[in-house]
Amino acid sequence: MLPHDYHVQVATSADHLRAAYTLRIEVFGDEFGYGSVPLVLVRTSDGVVLGAMRVLPFPVPSLPETIYDVHTDPLPGQGRSPEAMAAYLVAHQQTGPDSTLSGVKLGRIALRADVRRRGLGRAFLAEAERWLCATLAPACTPAHDRVRIQLTAQSVSRGFYETMGYQATSGEIRLLNQPHIWYAKTQSLSCVMPPTEYRTEIACSDERLRAAYLLRQTVFTDEQGYDGDRDLDHWDDTAVHVVLVRASDDAVVGVLRILPYPLPAHDEQFYSRQVLKDGPLPGRHRTESEVQATFLRAQVAQPGTHLVYSGAKVGRIAIHSSLRG
Incomplete structure (x- = not known):
């Protein structure tokens, strides 16, 4: 990307x-x-x-x-x-x-x-x-x-x-x-996404983060039945949210959460979904360069090589229901 x-x-x-x-x-x-x-x-x-x-x-x-x-x-x-x-x-x-x-x-x-x-x-x-x-x-x-x-x-x-x-x-x-x-x-060539109709970007602003979290809750909580109070966890402070944006109306229609690997220590603290209304949102106030720096600092070289790094854990993809299939 x-x-x-x-x-x-x-x-x-x-x-x-x-x-x-x-x-x-x-x-x-x-x-x-x-x-x-x-x-x-x-x-x-x-x-x-x-x-x-x-x-x-x-x-x-x-x-x-x-x-x-x-x-x-x-x-x-x-x-x-x-x-x-x-x-x-x-x-x-x-x-x-x-x-x-x-x-x-x-x-x-x-x-x-x-x-x-x-x-x-x-x-x-x-x-x-x-x-x-x-x-x-x-x-x-x-x-x-x-x-x-x-x-x-x-x-x-x-x-x-x-x-x-x-x-x-x-x-x-x-x-x-x-x-x-x-x-x-x-x-x-059977499934080509028109290059100007959608774009991907890293969610950094409050507006983009809120849209990403709302879409995740809609898909994973409302549609798939996950516990609503456990949708946002403390990993969201360090995760990268890559969003799919529709160019015609600037709407977030897809989101993918990416975490550095090995995963950060998890203290089992969860955010209530109320933070989507009242804030502050997890992961806010980070620039794209700061997000990239976090990933670089988390990388660990695989044993016996300096060329293969530990990389990332890619989360589930949430896509707006109107764009599936």
Whole structure:
């Protein structure tokens, strides 16, 4: 999940395209190809482009290998709308023997050096996959409801892509004088959430926390019969409440409670549901960065490794009754 101050979009303006090309040239050295869809990771608060990724239809169209720089005018790909680029990807789809759409080839992820090692690369890739599935949904039929996503990764990055569900489809090959491996992943198109209809965020304000607690009580107490006085416990002081928000009316329609693991010591103290009316609400007055810091401090390395951490315990998902099924 992307932090709330970031979003992914198709680069269409000259400023965003130039920023994307500049970043890719800084990271990778050269830039070429006119037939791609440029996705950018943007910091919402100031509009700065922090990441870039190309998306090409697969099989990759035969195009002249023209090298360009950020001073090219007009910039390659400039003047295309997001709708035109989406139609371009859909028009190039082919159906394989297993009825899977041929999909796309993802380019390498370019992230600015000062924002690496924050999980933004994984979040950027996940958002790109979601955008792709929503874009190719018009080509989906009951018989063709899966898409293949392919990429070439440097061998040193294999762990990153394997944790994202990609599987190697080749041995090591040499590309641009570096060892690479082909990876692929098959994604379902049958249940695509429109990317602009809902969003996820961490509940920090009183309004969001109250909506999250009310939805949990509605689902787990009123509908499923749990003890109403035991819905809020002292874990809520340290838990993260990830909420699903409907964009049209800003309503909280889903909530998921996440706790650091090992779980904090529990003293069996419970909040009465009256706190939803009178307060103060458990977990209030914490910023998103403070929530993240709490999780980091709670992490314990697994024996024999410094790379696998104790992680989190994910609670039950509460979804508004109108959105189930």
